Amino acid sequence: MIEDILLKALGKIGIETDFVEVEIPRHEALGDISTPVAMLLSKKLRKSPALIAESIIAAIDAPDIFQTIERAGAGFINFRFKPSYLCDELRKLYSRESDYLRPNVGKGRKIQIEFVSANPTGPLHLGHGRGAALGAAVANLLSAAGFSVTKEFYVNDAGRQVKLLGESVFARYKTIANTPYDFPTDGYHGDYVEELAKGIHATYGDKFSLSGFDEVEVSQFFIAYSYTAMLSEIKKDLSDFGVEFDRWQSEKELFTDGTVTKAINALRGNGFIYEQDSAVWFKATAFGDEKDRVIIKTDGQYTYFASDIAYHILKLDRGFDEIINIWGADHHGYIPRIRAVIQAAGHDENKLVVLLVQMVMLLRGGVPVQMSKRAGEFVTLRDVTNEVGRDITRFIFLTRRPDSQLEFDMEAVKKESPENPVYYIQYAYARINSVFGKAQERNISLSFDDDINLSGLDSPEELQLIKKLIFYPTAFLTAVRTREPHRITFYLQELAGQFHPFYYKHRILDEAEPLTRARLMLCACVKIVIKEGLNILGVSTPDKM
């Protein structure tokens, strides 16, 4: 919008460019919006920024929009909007709602996002929750921006970890059946393992008491039973956390349906597979990885990497324009080899976007909570949401950049809860609802036409609130471009931070008719934007608090 006006003005004075930087000044006193473009052009044009700024200002033709346009500082151009323009935009926001709030930059391009993908060997912990909250929010964000988004969970149902789980359950089962069996090294120790064993014993009795785990059908039964049970628990955890997936991709299936073989053959055809020391290797160094990687071990077994190759090639073959992986930061070393795979398969490596999520440090009153998955001692996602609530948990995860470590102090989060930022935003929403209820009791209409008179909205609080509202699309687009939903979180805190002072200082319902209606309309817009933002974050919007 403003960019277009500037581009046009630049064209008038003979400057061709396709991007103009526009920003909101740090201090309100400087103006509503500002551009440093004159300074940036100074070197190229060999003229002083001041002179350039003046000629740009002279070339701008938008009398309906700007109250003032001034040159300031080292060569900034600062703009101040006319109140009438702000009101026009507010009307647009209200009447066009989703068109206004969701600029379609995706244009239907297909994005696949894979997240959580926890091994089905135990319940989800808090770190998975962070990945889940982020993945869901990124997916919501991109859908809102007009991308066609598919959410996937990759199920590691093949390989060593599920086998270990099966064997751990088998060992517990044998104990129950009074035919002891050595607990596997590195086995899983959690209570849930015990529960699974009890479940099997309850249904099948001593049927397997004389069997060994080396009997194929026995081990297969225990493995499949155990991970299937864990997977359905994970699904339930995620669903209760408000996170749904479009597709659950089984790793095992990639082997059985030939996807792995096909992918490896494709890479072999391109000359990136070779045999050495009786193992099969992928030539990752051809694309800058540190070393080549084994895909079939000396013992004939595939590595995890083999199925991962297949999955990533499959994703791209399915026609996605972008594939996003949300990984724990401990997997960052894995990125170069996946990028290598993508290039070796003849795809554009930039189609892969990896968002790294740092660990969550769980604290209680400032003291770290010790956790060891191996020993079965950990606080699950469910434990945390039960204690502090789902909205707070999701919100906290989205108030930090994903790649910075996060301290999650259960006591602090609960203690601060009356003034918790998530409540601050939800409260603004609930307050508006409450006012709307009162308005209805008084038979004041809550629908607003395009010609509603908003001229009464002239106080600093009102004008600032309107500005904040109509800048939502800007914040949204930044979040979309960077794939960073936390920008929405901060925007919403600022919006609520403009709303509450407005509410405190101004009566909404007891004014003369036009002003009351104008303020109700303003509130309606705040409500719309809060709902839009919280929906993206996956946080609820309670009508009452």
Added chain:
RNA sequence: GCCCUCUUAGCUCAGUAGGAUAGAGCACAGGAUUCCUAAUCCUGGGGCCGCAGGUUCGAAUCCUGCAGGGGGCACCA
């Protein structure tokens, strides 16, 4: 040892594509409600943006080095 990442107010963290005088919440101190929800509002103190160089009109932001936290360097997943 090599690689990645982080270091901003007492604490937890933002900082928009290098821009103007460095931002929020919490905590702390004081104040506000005869009135639509006080889970609210107002005022205040608080900073060598880890350290040192460099790039330039301009650096918390980009580059190099150093220190500290976290992570990774498997024919594990």
